[in-house]
Amino acid sequence: MAGKRFRAPPRRTAYTGGRLVDPASGLDAQGGLLTEGKQIIDVGPGLFTDGAPEDAIHVDCTGLVLAPGLIDTRAHLREPGAEHKETLFTASRSAAVGGITSMLCTPDTDPVIDGVAEVEFISRRARETSLVKVFAMAAITVGSRGEALTEMGLLAENGVPAFTDANRAVENAGLMFRALKYARSLDLLLVQHPEHPALAGNGTMNAGVLATRLGLPSRPPIAEMILIERDLRLAEAAGSRIHFPLLSTRGAVEAVAAAKARGVAVTAGTAPHYFALTESEVEGWRTFAKVSPPLRSEADRSAVAQAVVNGVIDVIASDHSPHHEDSKRLPFEQADFGMAALEAVLPLALEFVHSGQLSLIELLRRVTWNPASIFGVPGGRLAPGEPADLVLLDLDHAWVLDAKEFRSKSQNAPYTAHPVRGRAVRTVVDGRPVFGEGP
Amino acid sequence: MSRTEIVHLIDRADLIADCLAQDNRPPDPLPGHLLISLFFENSTRTRASFQIAGQHLGFNVVDMSLATSSTGKGETLLDTAMTLNAMRPDVLVVRHAMSGVPHLLSHKVNCAVINAGDGNHEHPTQALTDALTIRRRKGTLEGLTVAICGDIMHSRVARSNMRLLTIMGSTVRVVAPATLMPAGIEAFGVQPFESMAEGLDGADVVMMLRLQLERMQGSLVPSTREYFRFFGLDSDKLRAAKDDAVIMHPGPINRGTELDSVLADDIGRSLILEQVAHGVAVRIAVLEALVQNAAAGGPG
Numbered sequence: 001m002a003g004k005r006f007r008a009p010p011r012r013t014a015y016t017g018g019r020l021v022d023p024a025s026g027l028d029a030q031g032g033l034l035t036e037g038k039q040i041i042d043v044g045p046g047l048f049t050d051g052a053p054e055d056a057i058h059v060d061c062t063g064l065v066l067a068p069g070l071i072d073t074r075a076h077l078r079e080p081g082a083e084h085k086e087t088l089f090t091a092s093r094s095a096a097v098g099g100i101t102s103m104l105c106t107p108d109t110d111p112v113i114d115g116v117a118e119v120e121f122i123s124r125r126a127r128e129t130s131l132v133k134v135f136a137m138a139a140i141t142v143g144s145r146g147e148a149l150t151e152m153g154l155l156a157e158n159g160v161p162a163f164t165d166a167n168r169a170v171e172n173a174g175l176m177f178r179a180l181k182y183a184r185s186l187d188l189l190l191v192q193h194p195e196h197p198a199l200a201g202n203g204t205m206n207a208g209v210l211a212t213r214l215g216l217p218s219r220p221p222i223a224e225m226i227l228i229e230r231d232l233r234l235a236e237a238a239g240s241r242i243h244f245p246l247l248s249t250r251g252a253v254e255a256v257a258a259a260k261a262r263g264v265a266v267t268a269g270t271a272p273h274y275f276a277l278t279e280s281e282v283e284g285w286r287t288f289a290k291v292s293p294p295l296r297s298e299a300d301r302s303a304v305a306q307a308v309v310n311g312v313i314d315v316i317a318s319d320h321s322p323h324h325e326d327s328k329r330l331p332f333e334q335a336d337f338g339m340a341a342l343e344a345v346l347p348l349a350l351e352f353v354h355s356g357q358l359s360l361i362e363l364l365r366r367v368t369w370n371p372a373s374i375f376g377v378p379g380g381r382l383a384p385g386e387p388a389d390l391v392l393l394d395l396d397h398a399w400v401l402d403a404k405e406f407r408s409k410s411q412n413a414p415y416t417a418h419p420v421r422g423r424a425v426r427t428v429v430d431g432r433p434v435f436g437e438g439p
Numbered sequence: 440m441s442r443t444e445i446v447h448l449i450d451r452a453d454l455i456a457d458c459l460a461q462d463n464r465p466p467d468p469l470p471g472h473l474l475i476s477l478f479f480e481n482s483t484r485t486r487a488s489f490q491i492a493g494q495h496l497g498f499n500v501v502d503m504s505l506a507t508s509s510t511g512k513g514e515t516l517l518d519t520a521m522t523l524n525a526m527r528p529d530v531l532v533v534r535h536a537m538s539g540v541p542h543l544l545s546h547k548v549n550c551a552v553i554n555a556g557d558g559n560h561e562h563p564t565q566a567l568t569d570a571l572t573i574r575r576r577k578g579t580l581e582g583l584t585v586a587i588c589g590d591i592m593h594s595r596v597a598r599s600n601m602r603l604l605t606i607m608g609s610t611v612r613v614v615a616p617a618t619l620m621p622a623g624i625e626a627f628g629v630q631p632f633e634s635m636a637e638g639l640d641g642a643d644v645v646m647m648l649r650l651q652l653e654r655m656q657g658s659l660v661p662s663t664r665e666y667f668r669f670f671g672l673d674s675d676k677l678r679a680a681k682d683d684a685v686i687m688h689p690g691p692i693n694r695g696t697e698l699d700s701v702l703a704d705d706i707g708r709s710l711i712l713e714q715v716a717h718g719v720a721v722r723i724a725v726l727e728a729l730v731q732n733a734a735a736g737g738p739g
Contacts, residue, residue, distance in 0.1 A: 210623075217559075284542065
């Protein structure tokens with residue numbers, strides 16, 4: 001050792017005896033996985049049949065599923081500017097519990113993430129404080145004001161995976177058309193909130209009998225359908241990609257399905273509340289159920305669930321929107337939009353598997369490989385050389401989803417006694433456990 | 440509310456109205472209670488009638504003008520309610536521009552909360568008042584055809600009347616242009632019409648609603664004169680209704696926008712001032728019921 005600096009060998013971890021599920025490669029079999037440092041270095045059905053290597057930490061996965069960590073493509077993380085609602089650290093704590101190893105955060109912070117400095121701030125804060133990986137999406141327009149384009153190319157060079165004005169749609173069709181054409185030249189992804197501002201107006205919930213009875217101004221499904229129909233035509237004409245992160249209506253699902261059928265480069269997502277809940281949650285002016293787009297009718301909910309099953313919806317994202325009590329304990333019309341959801345994604349999505357509508361590998365595809373490949377972020381698959389971002393799942397563990405238990409700084413969600421099955425028992429980021437018991 | 444509860448309240452209010460007409464006193468004063476009226480939105484008749492009702496019963500009445508109080512200093516709605524609750528009122532009367540506020544407050548305070556109108560949601564004491572007024576003129580509510588006309592979308596009075604009158608066996612029609620007709624209105628058990636001639640055909644009661652002038656800014660209707668031409672009530676349009684049809688309006692009236700002055704002042708057909716007078720009787724009946732209910736240990 002004389003004259004040679006001592007370096008600890010990279011941490012190696014062997015995962016044995018589990019069911020490997022990797023949507024990217026189609027692997028679904030008993031097997032083993034070996035990580036070294038921050039990477040997966042070996043994986044496969046035959047691995048460790050003769051026992052795990054002695055120099056590695058051993059994680060016994062018997063009876064559990066080992067899968068890529070979830071990639072959440074839409075989370076409002078509130079830092080900088082609203083740290084009383086959430087910070088990157090508190091969000092990451094909640095994400096880790098939810099099996100999420102990467103979050104794509106929205107730029108609706110204060111200041112808005114619309115320049116390289118803000119992106120670097122998020123990257124630095126994430127490195128210093130976050131348990132999971134954070135990728136900052138940047139605004140399409142400066143300040144998300146819908147007037148001038150941000151420096152999308154420079155932002156992409158600094159690691160921005162996609163561009164969105166968060167919960168504001170770009171209303172000006174001419175500007176959106178230019179943004180899409182410009183994005184095509186640099187192969188960037190635009191993410192558009194699916195509500196036409198003029199049609200959504202001051203609406204606070206879904207239009208229909210319930211809104212009429214509660215006396216609340218409402219947002220009709222047409223507000224979502226019109227914007228999506230418009231942008232599908234614009235993206236088609238521009239030849240560019242577009243992603244709609246939150247489908248909530250049957251009409252929107254039909255529009256996206258038709259566009260996919262004619263070859264438009266469109267992808268779509270939804271959040272768990274759009275397939276797990278309906279507008280009836282708003283009964284009694286419950287502000288925790290106030291989201292944008294709003295919770296819809298049972299027919300819409302069922303169409304969204306069906307679209308997750310048949311693949312019209314590619315991605316399930318949390319749309320995690322933490323809010324402090326002070327912005328929710330208000331008359332419904334004054335309360336902020338959004339619910340906390342990082343810990344709700346996995347258990348609510350697994351209902352598709354338990355009910356037999358989707359195989360586990362297909363369900364996991366919508367939260368791992370599809371997000372990774374659509375947004376171009378690392379991870380989302382089990383393969384040598386990939387980041388060691390993993391989740392160990394206990395599929396059959398029955399428990400009760402209760403927002404009061406969320407590790408987020410905010411617990412604004414209408415789940416109080418929602419029975420679910422399946423949860424993460426260990427979450428691993430860059431080869432190190434960030435949640436769970438054991439070595 | 441159930442039909443039985445509604446009938447009980449209207450019967451009681453009917454008796455109280457007679458007493459008030461005779462010697463301007465209610466039958467059974469209930470002194471020693473504290474009523475705080477909390478109006479976050481301007482009101483003339485509802486606010487005054489709750490105050491007068493409380494005073495008739497011998498209540499201590501405190502009237503909070505919220506335009507000039509703590510809410511103007513940034514105090515939140517719930518803090519204001521908790522502050523007043525600490526003063527131990529028996530009844531809190533709440534008017535607010537946002538739907539659901541009385542519901543929200545009722546979970547935070549431990550006294551009875553009366554909804555004196557919340558956003559576009561409900562105005563229950565107005566509907567009871569209107570029902571009493573119709574019944575005193577027509578003898579019954581059952582089997583009558585009531586046409587509610589105007590800005591149904593933004594009207595809490597319309598919603599409360601639709602609920603109450605359908606429970607009481609009236610046939611309720613609503614008449615409005617599509618821009619002022621809320622979604623799913625048929626679910627209330629009412630018949631929607633987009634023309635006054637059809638909506639008023641054979642009606643026993645024509646209830647006109649106030650058109651708030653700010654609706655013009657959102658282009659829900661193009662102008663007041665156009666609105667009056669197609670949806671305002673004049674003697675010409677009234678001919679479609681029954682010969683003895685009566686005219687009602689919760690007030691305040693925009694003369695010449697939704698209602699021709701000649702009809703508003705026609706004492707043979709207009710029940711508008713009777714509505715105001717009966718408002719006091721109904722609110723006395725409601726206050727009595729709540730105070731007696733609390734004394735019996737029932738829910739507030």
